[in-house]
Amino acid sequence: MLFRADAGPRPAVGDPGDTDPPPAVLVEDVTVHYGAVHALDRASLTLAPGRVCGLVGMNGSGKSTLFKTVMGLVRPDSGRVEIDGLSPQQARRRGVVGYVPQSEDVDWAFPVSVRDVVMMGRYGRQNLVRRATAADRAAVDEALERVELTALADRQIGALSGGQRKRAFVARGIAQQASVLLLDEPFAGVDKRSEATISRLLRELAADPDAPRTVLVSTHDLHGLPQLCDEAVLLMRKVLMHGPPETVLRPEPLALAFGLDVLSDHRGPDPADDREDGR
Amino acid sequence: MTVWEWLAEPWSYDFMIRATVTTVVAAALCALLSCWLVLIGWSLMGDAVSHAVLPGVVLAYVVGAPFALGALIFGLIAVTLIGAVRSTSRVKEDAAIGIVFTTLFALGLVLISVTPSQTDLNHILFGNLLGVGDEDVLQVLVLAVLAGAILLVKRRDLTLFAFDPTHAHAIGLSPRRLSALLLGLLALTSVVALQAVGVVLVVAMLIIPGATAYLLTDRFGRMLLISPIIAVACSVIGIVASFWLDASSGAMVVLTQGIVYALVHLFAPRRGLISTASARRRRTRATAAATAGVGTATQPLR
Numbered sequence A: 001m002l003f004r005a006d007a008g009p010r011p012a013v014g015d016p017g018d019t020d021p022p023p024a025v026l027v028e029d030v031t032v033h034y035g036a037v038h039a040l041d042r043a044s045l046t047l048a049p050g051r052v053c054g055l056v057g058m059n060g061s062g063k064s065t066l067f068k069t070v071m072g073l074v075r076p077d078s079g080r081v082e083i084d085g086l087s088p089q090q091a092r093r094r095g096v097v098g099y100v101p102q103s104e105d106v107d108w109a110f111p112v113s114v115r116d117v118v119m120m121g122r123y124g125r126q127n128l129v130r131r132a133t134a135a136d137r138a139a140v141d142e143a144l145e146r147v148e149l150t151a152l153a154d155r156q157i158g159a160l161s162g163g164q165r166k167r168a169f170v171a172r173g174i175a176q177q178a179s180v181l182l183l184d185e186p187f188a189g190v191d192k193r194s195e196a197t198i199s200r201l202l203r204e205l206a207a208d209p210d211a212p213r214t215v216l217v218s219t220h221d222l223h224g225l226p227q228l229c230d231e232a233v234l235l236m237r238k239v240l241m242h243g244p245p246e247t248v249l250r251p252e253p254l255a256l257a258f259g260l261d262v263l264s265d266h267r268g269p270d271p272a273d274d275r276e277d278g279r
Numbered sequence B: 001m002t003v004w005e006w007l008a009e010p011w012s013y014d015f016m017i018r019a020t021v022t023t024v025v026a027a028a029l030c031a032l033l034s035c036w037l038v039l040i041g042w043s044l045m046g047d048a049v050s051h052a053v054l055p056g057v058v059l060a061y062v063v064g065a066p067f068a069l070g071a072l073i074f075g076l077i078a079v080t081l082i083g084a085v086r087s088t089s090r091v092k093e094d095a096a097i098g099i100v101f102t103t104l105f106a107l108g109l110v111l112i113s114v115t116p117s118q119t120d121l122n123h124i125l126f127g128n129l130l131g132v133g134d135e136d137v138l139q140v141l142v143l144a145v146l147a148g149a150i151l152l153v154k155r156r157d158l159t160l161f162a163f164d165p166t167h168a169h170a171i172g173l174s175p176r177r178l179s180a181l182l183l184g185l186l187a188l189t190s191v192v193a194l195q196a197v198g199v200v201l202v203v204a205m206l207i208i209p210g211a212t213a214y215l216l217t218d219r220f221g222r223m224l225l226i227s228p229i230i231a232v233a234c235s236v237i238g239i240v241a242s243f244w245l246d247a248s249s250g251a252m253v254v255l256t257q258g259i260v261y262a263l264v265h266l267f268a269p270r271r272g273l274i275s276t277a278s279a280r281r282r283r284t285r286a287t288a289a290a291t292a293g294v295g296t297a298t299q300p301l302r
């Protein structure tokens, strides 16, 4: 699983373990500029279905840009993006990609309830006026149940705690039946307990035998990474490293991505006490 | 004179009925649209487009085309120019909006001043409710029903666009098309409303009712009901008042809306200044009583 992005082109489907299904997320040699700013430089990333992948890198390393590229919000100068073997546009039409926005991108005073927000996940499957059917309502109830927000469903979205707000948006992705979930810094401003709850929820969603989801999470919490992820990506305009969290979180790669001073702060968690069952 | 007579007498005149129908319809449409404008933060955009349609309306008058067509074209020009000014210079959006709409508005004023038959055209600026003819009423009705129907059919998409355009994009909708739709409807609505209150005051009807409703509810669906109800009530009250005070009708309607906003701002059940202040007083007292200083009820941060 461990490889360096600059080790030359890789075949699209060739990672050990996944032979038949197309990768859930394929980013190949993607370069993105914002005017003069070089945000991504030939970044490549392949994720197999049902994996949870943590995206780490310092501020401005291109994490949000990578998300935007996968969603087709930013058009890369060069390179290729595929989701479940589909072009980003086809994937969007089919509602394959669910997105949990960064907190500062949301107007928390907007007059919608938690249930309204989750129902927005269903819009892609509804008729012109987005009239909710019984199936839509059932899917929304189920999603709320799954993230344990049923009791708060009729609250205004801003009347939730930071962790609950994140779960509400995850519920929207569940109701959408998205098979790829993108979460941009879901743990910012969330306490350790809520973070653990969200991590557990994401792991369950990925491991769901009926509908395995692929989860890509950007985070600055290196210590929580091994509990959350099957694999981790170190980003610094390009993908510096992609592999199991314990490997990526060793001091040397981190120093590469964050600058040398990180060696004294983040020694990386001890892999021995962070393993979960079944991995 | 009884209150009933006081209310009823204005309707014995045909011109008053036409004026009221026009105002009520325009106010209701503006009020619907204002719910989205207020939430997206497009109030200034409403100001801009409603002013920028002026040259379009004047030119339409000159060549004998429908006002709505001229307004749509110039609404579009305004939006395009605003985008261009912002993205090709370091000027921020509010300045870009200010530059473009005042310039277009000035162009409209120049066109009015050089076009013969000035009396008619000055009504575009301040409205001329009492001179509304039957064809005007018909035009307002047709445009308002059209714009209102599109707004209601597309209401959930527009709300999604207002709340989370990224998600709209992610599920295959086009935020760009939705924003274009909203701006087009804004131009159309401006034409409808300028018959009633004139170009200068349209923006009030595009902001005040939505803002008032926003203070009264946490549900967007209810905003879409409360906002037009308030606007329609204010229209009727404003017109009756203007009849008896012999005051400008459009201005009276807007003044009524402003007063209602002020009342709601002060006295709204949960968000009004009075009720939040007394809730704070209650909390302070409760905190003072609980000498240990624990167990203070906290409200969710917003």
Ligand SMILES: Nc1ncnc2c1ncn2[C@@H]1O[C@H](COP(=O)(O)OP(=O)(O)OP(=O)(O)O)[C@@H](O)[C@H]1O
Residues within 6 Å of the ligand: A034, A035, A037, A038, A039, A057, A058, A059, A060, A061, A062, A063, A064, A065, A066
């Ligand atoms: N809209 C934009 N216009 C111009 N430059 C941008 C834009 N968005 C991002 N950038 C630049 O692109 C680079 C990558 O930004 P990006 O937001 O992807 O970083 P990030 O890894 O998400 O950072 P953070 O951890 O702070 O969220 C940065 O240098 C940023 O300044």
Ligand SMILES: [Mg+2]
Residues within 6 Å of the ligand: A063, A064, A065, A184
């Ligand atoms: Mg970011």
